Amino acid sequence: MRLTPPVAVPMDVPPYGLSGTVYGALLNHRSALEALGEAVNRAPYLGAPRAPVLYIKPHNTLAASGDPVSVPPEVPELEIGANLGLVLGRAASRVAERDAFGYVAGYLIVNDVSVPHASCYRPAIRSKARDGFCPLGPRVVPRSAVADPDAVSIRIYVDGVLRQTASTAQLLRPAARLLAEVSDFMTLAPGDVLALGAAAPAPRVRAGQLVRIEIDPIGRLENRFVGGSA
Amino acid sequence: MRLARVAYAGAIHAAQPEQRPDGRPGLRLSDGRTVAEDEVVWLPPVEAGTIVALGLKYAARARELAFGATEEPLVFLKGPGTLIGHRGCTRRPADASFMHYECELAVIIGRTARAVSRAAALQHVAGYSIANDYAVRDYLENWYRPNLRAKNRDGATALGPWLVEAADIGDPGNLGLRTFVNGKLTQQGNTRDMITDIPTLIEYLSSFMTLSAGDLILTGTPEGVTNVAVGDEVVCEIDGLGSLRNTIVADSAFG
Numbered sequence: 001m002r003l004t005p006p007v008a009v010p011m012d013v014p015p016y017g018l019s020g021t022v023y024g025a026l027l028n029h030r031s032a033l034e035a036l037g038e039a040v041n042r043a044p045y046l047g048a049p050r051a052p053v054l055y056i057k058p059h060n061t062l063a064a065s066g067d068p069v070s071v072p073p074e075v076p077e078l079e080i081g082a083n084l085g086l087v088l089g090r091a092a093s094r095v096a097e098r099d100a101f102g103y104v105a106g107y108l109i110v111n112d113v114s115v116p117h118a119s120c121y122r123p124a125i126r127s128k129a130r131d132g133f134c135p136l137g138p139r140v141v142p143r144s145a146v147a148d149p150d151a152v153s154i155r156i157y158v159d160g161v162l163r164q165t166a167s168t169a170q171l172l173r174p175a176a177r178l179l180a181e182v183s184d185f186m187t188l189a190p191g192d193v194l195a196l197g198a199a200a201p202a203p204r205v206r207a208g209q210l211v212r213i214e215i216d217p218i219g220r221l222e223n224r225f226v227g228g229s230a
Numbered sequence: 231m232r233l234a235r236v237a238y239a240g241a242i243h244a245a246q247p248e249q250r251p252d253g254r255p256g257l258r259l260s261d262g263r264t265v266a267e268d269e270v271v272w273l274p275p276v277e278a279g280t281i282v283a284l285g286l287k288y289a290a291r292a293r294e295l296a297f298g299a300t301e302e303p304l305v306f307l308k309g310p311g312t313l314i315g316h317r318g319c320t321r322r323p324a325d326a327s328f329m330h331y332e333c334e335l336a337v338i339i340g341r342t343a344r345a346v347s348r349a350a351a352l353q354h355v356a357g358y359s360i361a362n363d364y365a366v367r368d369y370l371e372n373w374y375r376p377n378l379r380a381k382n383r384d385g386a387t388a389l390g391p392w393l394v395e396a397a398d399i400g401d402p403g404n405l406g407l408r409t410f411v412n413g414k415l416t417q418q419g420n421t422r423d424m425i426t427d428i429p430t431l432i433e434y435l436s437s438f439m440t441l442s443a444g445d446l447i448l449t450g451t452p453e454g455v456t457n458v459a460v461g462d463e464v465v466c467e468i469d470g471l472g473s474l475r476n477t478i479v480a481d482s483a484f485g
Contacts, residue, residue, distance in 0.1 A: 020279075021309055026374065045372045053373040054382075056307040058280035060440045072438070093384070123306040123374045125282075129439050131344075185369075185383045187311045 017087075019191030022057040022134055024083060024112050025178055026120065028197030030170040035200040036120075044121045052173060052181055055123065057112065057195075061134035068226040069113060069132050071207040078205055078225065081112030081198035082154045082213045084168050086175060087140050088194070093187040100176035103188075106142045107149065109213050109221040110195040111135040116204065135223045136193065146217045150174045156203050157212040166199035173197075232472070233357075234392035235315075236270035238263075245270070247392065272315035275359055275393040276338055279444040281308040282435060283334075283363060285376060287424050287450025303426055303434060306374075308382045308448075316391035319479040320364055321384070322460055328367040329458055331476075332451035333409040333466035335402065335421050336361040337428055338393055343441040351432035354441065357395045358402060360474040361448045362388040362409075362466045365455075387448075388466075388476040398470070403427050405469040407452060411462050419452025 027033045027049060033040070040048045063069065071078055089105025112134060115127040146152060149168060156164040168174070173181065175196055179188070188194060205211055207227035214220050234245040234257060243259040250256035250264060258264050285304035314320070322329050340356025364386040369379040399405070402421060409417035426434070428449065435441060458464060460480040467473040 023309065023378075047372075049371055049373045051369065051371065051377065051379045053371075054378045055374060056309060056378075058282075058307055058439070060280065060442070120373050121375060122304060123376075125305040125307060126302070126438050129307065131440050185379050186309060187384050189311060192309075 017140060017191060018136070018193060019189050020059040020062065021189070022062065022085070022110065022136070022193040022195065023182070023188070024055050024057060024110065024195035025173070025197045026053040026055055028052065028172050028178065029166060029199045030172055031166070032198065032200040033172065052178055053120070054182065055128055057134035058129055060131050061129055063132045063135040063223065065135060065138035065221045065223065067132060067135060067223060069135065069223050071225050071227055072115065072130065073227070075115050076206065077116065079114045079116050079202035080156055080205060080211055080213070081114060081202055082156050082164065082166065083110040083112055083195035083198050084149065084152050084154060084215060085110035085136065086179065086194045086196065088188045088190055088192045091187055091189055092179060092183040095180055095183045097176045097180040100179040101143065103179065104143050105190070106140040107146050107218055108136055108140045108193070109138070109215050109218055110193060111211070111213055111221055111223065112195055112198055114202070135221055137221050138219045141218050152215055152217070154199070155214045157214070158203055158205055158209050163203040164199060168196060170199070171197050231395045231398065232392040233275060233395070234390070235273040235275050237273060238265055238270045242273065268317075272317050272390055274313040274315050274389040275391070276444050276446070278310055278313060278446045279442055281310070281312070281387075281446045281448065283308055283381070283448040284431065284450040287426065288419060288452040289423055289425055303431065305435070306376055306381065308387060311384050312382050312387040313389050314385045314387070315389065317475050318385065318388055319477045319483065320386050320388065321484060322458065322478050322480060323366060324481045326366045326368045330365055330367070330455040331409055331417070331458060331464050331466065332363040332365060332455060333407045333417055333468070334361045334363050334448045334451050335405060335407065335468055336389060337402070337447040337449060339441045339445040339447070340396070340443055342443065343432060343436040346433060346436045348429040348433040351429035352396065354432060355396045356443065357393040358399055358471055359389055359393050360391075360466050360468050360471050362464060362474055362476055363448050363451070388474055389446075390474050391472055394471050405471070408467045409454070410465045410467070411456065411458060416456050417452065417454030419454070421449070423452065424449060
């Protein structure tokens, strides 16, 4: 094989204009940390997280609204992590909390799909980084479309039944503070996405079910979960 | 073939190492110009897609950290902003008490790999490079450990100096690795001591995630990591791949 550098990696994933890198904050919704209870103080954690607990959804996970999500044959159910996602408009490096929204171009819905896993000790790559495990969209709305990103309601419907209602008002680190703390050690690039945190308990779904996440100023992200890998 | 990516005279070029007429090491740019290796800015040899990194991949290092060999490979992901090229500078935060290099064999995927077998795995490899995957241990936490604040800092993963095509590397499972800090040998190992060999890693990863051209796998580091200080010059070498140089700089360089 003859390789001509630079190796081009397709980044124009739907919805158009994203860099292809999605970062997310685990345990940033109050309910998610509370769900762990006293376990946060025991081994292996030995205390609540100090810095944001981040994960990466790599480009193989990205999917658009309407794409089917494959449930691996060896697991009965998957977890739905409904997030408000920031889309960066400018490179954000060591930004101050008060300036943070100036780096945000817009918002979208991020569904952080996971194979259920009890432990948060090791990075959950095999649980979170499977193909198609990060539906995003249905579009990027401009920053002006969301009046107060710290009071956004997020609803999950499974087969039309409301299964979870959450609000960004319950984030331990609200959007601006999270962006400030993350950008303190890693620069977020234009088109990068930062998912702000999902509530617990995460609804679980089986193959055959239709998941719809609604965030009013953005729209509906809808994906059917299907059996097997195509 | 060794393929570098460099910035020179206002543009980004593909380049190949070539000895200059005066005997000094140089680079031939894709437009035919030949330049000295210190006249260019070295970029990471690939614009990376997904960066997969392995922890505790060498038997002796896993013993150092009391990690059981029977457990699933410890895999974590890194973002593209952490990469820098050969002769780059990596920032050491002033409040860090223990920041260390990690010399690692980097595998560069050349062809989509999905559910590939161990036997076919190396057909999906474009080539290899050297990675120096710094960690700031002060920031390690027991949540998704190793967490991004410890392992995914801007400019804290040096990659280079070039990609060496897979055909030029006989057996990636038998390459010596060495790290020198200010010229003194501090880390030494061989990829044959990896707990999980490269074909098995590709089989494992591609069993649950599709790897694409440009994706990187950083395969972990042997024992012998030591603290580095501002001003240190850290050189990572791997047999057949060359040597990757990096300098540690202070916060003050970043304003």
